[in-house]
Amino acid sequence: xxxxxxxxxxxxxxKEAQQGGGEKAxxxxxxMGKKTARExxxxxxxxxxxxxxxxxxxxxxxxxxxxxxxLHGDGVIIGTGTMYNxxxxxxxxxxxxxxxxxxxxxxxxxxxxxxxxxKMRVPLIGINDSGGARIQEGVNSLAGYGEIFYRNTNASxxxxxxxxxxxxxxxxxxxxxxxxxxxxxxxxxSKMFITGPGVIKxxxxxxxxxxxxxxxxIHSEITGNAHFFAKSEDECFxxxxxxITFIPWNNAQKALKFPVQEPLSKRSIEEIVxxxxxxxxxxxxxxxxxxxxSDFFEIMEYFARNIVIGFGRIQGNTIGFVANQPMxxxxxxxCDSSDKAARFIRYCDAFNIPIVTLEDMPGYLPGVDQEHxxxxxxxxxxxxxxxxxxxxxxxVIIRKAYGGGYIAMNxxxxxxxxxxxxxxxxxxxxxxxxxxxxxxxxxxxxAENPAEMRKQKIQEYKDKFANxxxxxxxxxIDEVIEPAETRARLIHSLEVSASKVDQRPARKHGIPPF
Amino acid sequence: MEENNPNYQIFVxxxxxxxxxxxxxxxxxxxxxxxxxxxVRSIIPGSVxxxxxAVGQEMKAxxxxxxxxxxxxYTKVEMPFDGVIKSIDVAKGDRVPxxxxxxxxx
Numbered sequence: 027x028x029x030x031x032x033x034x035x036x037x038x039x040x041k042e043a044q045q046g047g048g049e050k051a052x053x054x055x056x057x058m059g060k061k062t063a064r065e066x067x068x069x070x071x072x073x074x075x076x077x078x079x080x081x082x083x084x085x086x087x088x089x090x091x092x093x094x095x096x097l098h099g100d101g102v103i104i105g106t107g108t109m110y111n112x113x114x115x116x117x118x119x120x121x122x123x124x125x126x127x128x129x130x131x132x133x134x135x136x137x138x139x140x141x142x143x144x145k146m147r148v149p150l151i152g153i154n155d156s157g158g159a160r161i162q163e164g165v166n167s168l169a170g171y172g173e174i175f176y177r178n179t180n181a182s183x184x185x186x187x188x189x190x191x192x193x194x195x196x197x198x199x200x201x202x203x204x205x206x207x208x209x210x211x212x213x214x215x216s217k218m219f220i221t222g223p224g225v226i227k228x229x230x231x232x233x234x235x236x237x238x239x240x241x242x243x244i245h246s247e248i249t250g251n252a253h254f255f256a257k258s259e260d261e262c263f264x265x266x267x268x269x270i271t272f273i274p275w276n277n278a279q280k281a282l283k284f285p286v287q288e289p290l291s292k293r294s295i296e297e298i299v300x301x302x303x304x305x306x307x308x309x310x311x312x313x314x315x316x317x318x319x320s321d322f323f324e325i326m327e328y329f330a331r332n333i334v335i336g337f338g339r340i341q342g343n344t345i346g347f348v349a350n351q352p353m354x355x356x357x358x359x360x361c362d363s364s365d366k367a368a369r370f371i372r373y374c375d376a377f378n379i380p381i382v383t384l385e386d387m388p389g390y391l392p393g394v395d396q397e398h399x400x401x402x403x404x405x406x407x408x409x410x411x412x413x414x415x416x417x418x419x420x421x422v423i424i425r426k427a428y429g430g431g432y433i434a435m436n437x438x439x440x441x442x443x444x445x446x447x448x449x450x451x452x453x454x455x456x457x458x459x460x461x462x463x464x465x466x467x468x469x470x471x472x473a474e475n476p477a478e479m480r481k482q483k484i485q486e487y488k489d490k491f492a493n494x495x496x497x498x499x500x501x502x503i504d505e506v507i508e509p510a511e512t513r514a515r516l517i518h519s520l521e522v523s524a525s526k527v528d529q530r531p532a533r534k535h536g537i538p539p540f
Numbered sequence: 541m542e543e544n545n546p547n548y549q550i551f552v553x554x555x556x557x558x559x560x561x562x563x564x565x566x567x568x569x570x571x572x573x574x575x576x577x578x579x580v581r582s583i584i585p586g587s588v589x590x591x592x593x594a595v596g597q598e599m600k601a602x603x604x605x606x607x608x609x610x611x612x613x614y615t616k617v618e619m620p621f622d623g624v625i626k627s628i629d630v631a632k633g634d635r636v637p638x639x640x641x642x643x644x645x646x
Binding site for chain 2: 229230231232247248304305306330331332352353354355356357358362388389391392393394395398428429456457458459460463
């Protein structure tokens with residue numbers, strides 16, 4: 027009998043706490059074009075699968091009259107649920123409660139769900155929408171951030187960590203997403219920066235809008251902090267749901283196998299690539315010509331577009347693709363593209379995802395800005411990542427494989443398991459133009475008609491080296507294949523590599539050049 | 541298909557000329573220029589709170605030219621070598637971004 031009273035009391039308390047910051051604050055949130063924290067969780071997880079914990083947690087602020095304030099759930103919702111019937115852990119900051127500001131208990135809730143996620147070996151999804159540290163709680167909020175970063179780092183490479191930026195995420199708050207695997211941003215909603223426009227204006231007198239300083243496109247295109255850009259929250263949630271189909275639930279598992287599909291062949295693969303190696307094409311068309319259902323899920327689409335990374339499936343298995351993009355900057359390697367590819371390779375390696383590399387690049391981007399930006403150090407990341415990776419690694423050289431870039435793009439020398447080349451491949455220390463200028467400098471300088479001689483010598487070099495057969499004669503590539511055979515060779519080589527065992531020396535950890 | 545895209549530009553790598561698109565970030569990059577040692581520039585953003593030098597003044601290497609209040613620290617900007625102040629290019633109270641011309645030495 028008395029049970030009923032208790033249950034009714036519980037329901038009342040729950041209802042009140044679930045209101046978060048109350049109707050007015052929710053109205054404000056909606057007016058900004060944003061969903062509430064609860065709606066977001068609902069939109070990402072399987073229907074009715076969410077279970078919330080720590081709903082009744084209260085903040086511990088005792089200064090500046092904070093003790094008189096009630097902050098429901100302390101501005102963050104944590105819990106577990108499922109995606110595709112597989113368990114996941116999730117938290118969402120609630121901007122309607124004290125601006126989603128992070129105090130000690132708010133952080134404790136987040137670290138609690140992080141600890142669960144790591145122990146249970148399930149993915150962690152964090153939805154960020156917070157004004158930052160709760161100033162009234164002083165150093166306790168800093169402690170909170172630090173404890174989150176520590177757990178992000180511990181979980182790195184063990185469980186997938188996904189950050190969704192759906193509001194402001196400024197100051198110390200930005201570093202949790204930066205430590206996670208994938209960062210999702212939404213136009214006009216996501217704002218990330220260390221120092222906001224206000225401070226920049228007061229210190230420097232520079233006026234800049236939030237969107238131009240740290241908006242979604244800036245982080246997608248310029249900084250490389252974000253991996254997925256969406257125009258709306260709904261599009262963002264669809265991206266998260268798609269990403270999760272490609273990745274394993276933890277580092278001891280493999281990604282889910284899907285039913286095999288043939289690529290949707292719109293046109294033959296050799297038609298995509300111009301014969302003239304100076305002419306561009308979209309490398310993603312080649313990827314789509316070899317993946318199941320021609321499905322390719324691109325990551326960091328707008329950043330360092332001269333290299334393409336992302337997931338596709340071959341024979342139902344997730345594959346990480348790394349491919350030079352001749353369409354942008356001729357597909358050169360540079361600081362940003364090396365950095366982008368290297369991190370993705372390490373992701374694939376950590377989560378047992380085989381890597382297929384498609385190569386067509388003329389070398390490293392020349393320029394003072396590149397040298398001074400540290401292209402040596404950044405370029406080395408790519409060498410490190412490929413050499414370190416022990417998952418199956420297959421390379422297909424489509425056209426140009428020149429110089430240091432040839433080595434870097436998962437060459438045999440860095441431990442590639444299989445290297446295939448199209449008959450159009452040019453594997454050489456540099457392109458014919460540059461090489462002829464050096465090798466035949468004397469002949470060209472002394473010729474009556476240097477331009478004609480140069481042309482002749484370029485052709486001579488081309489005939490001799492601009493092909494895959496010199497490298498094939500050394501065994502550096504395993505097979506010269508016809509373009510139409512590419513998918514079949516990938517299928518076979520990945521099947522052969524399925525139980526690959528490759529050991530690295532025992533050590534605490536390597537020291538990659540980051 | 542995209543071979544005839546009118547936005548393609550010529551892009552030279554190791555003497556070879558490639559047709560390709562460029563990226564926003566690439567287009568925005570700053571051209572490198574050699575530094576003029578006679579131009580003293582701010583190495584950190586901040587506010588000029590005090591100026592010790594005057595135009596025409598002869599100064600020794602290491603002498604303080606001005607004080608920059610940057611990142612809650614008063615940073616003295618010093619003469620890099622002996623010389624005469626040709627111009628002072630900021631005023632007391634100015635907020636200056638990084639790499640702003642502060643003083644020119646003759």
